[in-house]
Amino acid sequence: MRLLAALLAACLALPAAAQVSAVKIGVLTDMSGPFSDQVGAGSVTAAQMAAEDFMRDHPGLRVEILQADHQNKPDVGSAIARRWVDTEGVQAIVDLPNSGVGLAVIEVMRERHRTALASSTLTSAVTGRACTPTTVQWVSDTWAQGNAVAQGLLRQGGDSWYYLTVDYALGHALEADAQAAVTAGGGRNLGSARHPLNTGDMSSLLLRAQSSGATVIALANTGTDAINAIKQAQEFGLLRNNRTRIAALFLQISDIHSLGLATAQGLLLAEPFYWDLNEGTRAWSRRWSARMGGRMPTMDHAGVYSATMAWLRAVQKTGSIEGEAVIAAMRATPVEDPLFGHVAIRPDSRAVHAMHVFRVKAPGESRYAYDYYEHLATIPAEQAFRPLDQGGCPLVTR
Structure with missing residues (x-):
């Protein structure tokens, strides 16, 4: 009887244990170097918009956005990624401009079973020889x-x-x-x-x-x-x-x-994205622009928002922060994205769209x-x- 009661208590506890109530996402970007206009502060803004939009519709999940400048150095980027995951509880890293930095961070996240949202990493190696089950490459590639x-x-x-x-x-x-x-x-x-x-x-x-x-x-x-x-x-x-x-x-x-x-x-x-392409791109871009002094977003800024939203939806669906589980859920659920249109993720973790x-x-x-x-x-x-x-x-x- 005691064993049966213990098993019943464990089963009843499973749904609660499977819920995720808070996540941290790191925006690892170029804040002051040659790509800072393409990404930089605009990528941080895009991630913050995604967090706010998601929490408005899903108040049970608290989303915190961190930011750092990788200085276009792979060793700096990978060191930040390790610190974020190991000591600060970051579950996903997004943006990752500079392909050398992106490839280094992708490997760190693979080792730690956390997600790399390589929305601004352009090298096609991300979905080739360097592909991992904890990465998705969102916007474009070489x-x-x-x-x-x-x-x-x-x-x-x-x-x-x-x-x-x-x-x-x-x-x-x-x-x-x-x-x-x-x-x-x-x-x-x-x-x-x-x-x-x-x-x-x-x-x-x-x-x-x-x-x-x-x-x-x-x-x-x-x-x-x-x-x-x-x-x-x-x-x-x-x-x-x-x-x-x-x-x-x-x-x-x-x-x-x-x-x-x-x-x-x-x-x-x-x-794959232009702010003035259609009503959906214009509406989001004007929201972003209002926070960014009248500038209009790049495809990388749009990619940060869309990849972050897709990751958050998958976390909510799976109740997991494990990179493999989250990417599998993203792959299983194509989306109609307001910025990129129909988006499906292939087995090589390439997000495909027009x-x-x-x-x-x-x-x-x-x-x-x-x-x-x-x-x-x-x-x-x-x-x-x-x-x-x-x-x-x-x-x-x-």
């Missing part, structure tokens, strides 16, 4: 960026490519994935030149690209590096001959704002603040990302 931009420029006659590549994981992956897309599309890759992160003077690299005779100078970089390269290409007159085009493999609206339409006009770029190709408007075409893009094409989810069987993710069964 394969999707290179494939979309290469297809767009190849159709416009850009048949020979030379690459200016930032010398770390992001640049290497952007270059490799774009080269594969160019080759598959019948184009030629003529060479590349690499530069350190946060390089101010791109003149020698641009002259080398010009001397190659390429019709496309592909920027396998982003942030201030891409901005500097485009500005200096304009200053040197490299884009005035109507023969040479810039392939911006990874630019965001913050970069276009920094460049100005007079300089950026005509650039082709690919993004991508869009845009042309940057000329100054005279812009009708209001941040009216920067003309929508050219939508790439459906099943074509936008690398085929599942080609990434080399060990989680994918053959």
Whole structure:
């Protein structure tokens, strides 16, 4: 009788034990470096909005947002991740710009069975050789960026490519994935030149690209590096001959704002999110903008919000903070997301959704603040990302 009573008491206790009443999410980002406009304070704001929106609808779960600057150093990022999880009780880390930092933190979270929401980590290795059951890559990746931009420029006659590549994981992956897309599309890759992160003077690299005779100078970089390269290409007159085009493999609206339409006009770029795409994106973006001094959000800011909301829903559904269980629940439940549309998570933990190709408007075409893009094409989810069987993710069964 005593044994039966003990078993009954244990069973009755199970539902309560399975509930999670409070969680902590860390926004690990670049607050002051070359990507701070793309992510930074705007990513923290997006995560805070997600926490507030979720708690309003689900008051039984308290959500706390932490923030830190990884300084674009993998050792700093991984040390913060270990401290957050081991001593401060963080269950998920979101954002993770800088692919080197992202890959390091993803491994820390795998070891500790907690979730890495790699919403701003672009390297396609995240869903390839480095895939883990505790990670989801939400917004875009180097394969999707290179494939979309290469297809767009190849159709416009850009048949020979030379690459200016930032010398770390992001640049290497952007270059490799774009080269594969160019080759598959019948184009030629003529060479590349690499530069350190946060390089101010791109003149020698641009002259080398010009001397190659390429019709496309592909920027396998982003942030201030891409901005500097485009500005200096304009200053040197490299884009005035109507023969040479810039392939911006990874630019965001913050970069276009920094460049100005007079300089950026005509650039082709690919993004899964644009603030002015539809009513859903506009409504959320205006809320975010009101907190951010009138700026409009990047795709990375939108990704922080959407990935955080998806993770919170999965935690509530499973009653677990274990990364494997939460990611499995996210994978089992596709969502209709107001910012990215239909989103499903594949076995390699790639969140798939539509991508869009845009042309940057000329100054005279812009009708209001941040009216920067003309929508050219939508790439459906099943074509936008690398085929599942080609990434080399060990989680994918053959």
